[in-house]
Amino acid sequence: MGKLSIELSGGKDTFAPGERVDGHIEWGLDANPAALELSLLWYTSGKGTRDVQVLHTNKTDGPGAFGSDKFSFTLPAGPYSFSGKLISLIWALELTCTPGEETVRREVVVSPTGREILLASVPGQGQGQDSEPGRFLKRILGAPHASA
């Protein structure tokens, strides 16, 4: 079982949009891999089917069984890291080795506020409400209904 790691400069894991992400990767593997790939990506988590976008990939061919390398990526303006009632958007750096199953992921926060954006749910929205035609039917039949 080999070892892969991603280290961020100064141990920092929160970034502003457009900021540079610097650090280095280290690997110590049982066999010589064909390639190592470091990716900057975001993915969604939560109720919706997962979306993912890889923004940058640094590929190192024939890296040898042991070694380390520096990296530097520039973050885009968005999307921000956020977490709501249904969806979370997570930024991460991911190092994978080919061939093999070795993978390591390091999550980071991309936000202008210095922390993940939290989206609270507005009470009374979407749950237990009548549809528009249902509300209309109730109204013409004279049943009481809550005002919008």
Added chain:
Amino acid sequence: MVRMDTRGSGGNVSKPPSILGRFGLSLFFLFFFAMGSLFEVFILREFARAAGQRSWKPVPCTIVASEVREIGGQSPYAVAVSYQYDCGGRRYSGSVYKRGYSTSETYSSAHKIVQRYPVGRATVCYVNPQNAAEAVLKRDSMLIGFVALFPLIFVAIGAGGIYFIWRKSPPVEAKPSAPVATRTKGRSKYAMAAFFALFAVAGGVMLYPLGIRPIARTIDAESWVPTPCKVLRAEVRSHDSDDGTTYSVDILYEYKFSGQTYKCDRYDFLGGSSSGYKGKARVVEQYRKAANLVCYVNPKDPSEAVLKRGFHAKLLLALFPLPFLLVGVGGMIHTLRGKKDGAPFPGTLNAQASVPASDPLSLLRPVEAGPAVLKPKFSARGKLVGAILIAVFWNGIISIFVAGAGRFAMIFLLPFIAVGVGLIGLVIYQFLALFNPRPTLHLSSRTIPLGGAAELRWSFTGQTSRIRELTVTLRGVERATYRKGTSTCTDESTFYEMELYRTSSLAEIASGQVGFVLPQDTMHSFKADNNSIIWKLDVRGDIKSWPDVKESFEIEVTPAIGGRQ
């Protein structure tokens, strides 16, 4: 940072139904599966028989007798045909026109067979190689193979439903760093396309005999020759089955064309029978009493005639298969041309960027930041057309079952009929909403950054005075789309809501304006294939005893300008 997500992973996790609920749903889908399978077995058996008859030997034969005989009953016409053929040095006599054929419901169809095989005609019959005494003039049609696709829709719905009810949900994502398998969206896309293809094929196969043919004949009959004719028999014929009695107009008439006498019993080009006795009785009575009756004769084939030609409301039934075809073809196109598959999930080998970001800062720039006229996502007409299509499709399917349902089956169908009635209600609602005043929104900037300000102006066209109260609300919404069984669901959750304006003044309702500032510490607009953050302006106008004005206008909110706040 380890994230334990309890909202479900990949959208496949939702509150499962109780065991009782699962059994109930399974029973429902089992009914679909069993009925579909039963029909499938019958059809495949017939198809196998038809295929077997392809090996029967064609042998020259001569027709020695051929006539239409009236034998009474529900199918009162029989073709009495006999022919002689030689096989293996022996002479045989045959009297079977086609395997399984005994009688015809109409004189026209029986007479057509007699016309095809007149006495003395030298033709070909097909002899069973296992038994030379068994022969037919016409072999079974292989076209029944196409019909086999129709019950497959019900088999697929039944089996798919049961599978998705009982399958185990995938485990919740617990280890973010664990490699995740490539997404299977591509495969499900083709499965959905195959599902819609079944609808398209079923609709296409039904469309010719039920739709195109009667309509084409109606058009063709416009050139048929009006000819005096005499009614030989006029009655309402009843057709009994397990599910009740249906009725048809049965009028046998005689006419002369080019010096020759013909008989025919075609009333119109749709034929068939339906419930409702009185209407048919009225038609029969009308033809019984008619003094100078005229029928329309096909000059190319004078044995063909019709009493009622031209377009009439009943012909609309001929369009019944059209919704199947449209939904099938539309569904296939939409599924196959849909959004491209996303990239493999990171952690799999050869992960590629789904959309490489060539300009990572592009989102920061206020592109096209000039004023904008906002448009609602769906127009009132679009909503009405959508509601009509759904209602026609649903009620079309349900009507097939209702038409042939007995009392027990009718109880089972009641919830489905209720949904159908609800959909008709939706069509009426959307139709009424068509006459509502329409809002037009002008926004001072096409894109607004978080923390930025904008001015909104609105105006209405139509009878604005009907609106009692107007509310304009700014909302931020999370929208997540996920698969649940065979269907795609979308959930929404509002994370931001601010009422911008509320007024009962007629002048202010007709047109007005309001300025607003977006919050800074929230999320900008974001759109991916399945997840999005939507910012919108909701306009609601309250109208007494009428569908309210309710329109939603999406706006583009960009990340805040500048760095860290």
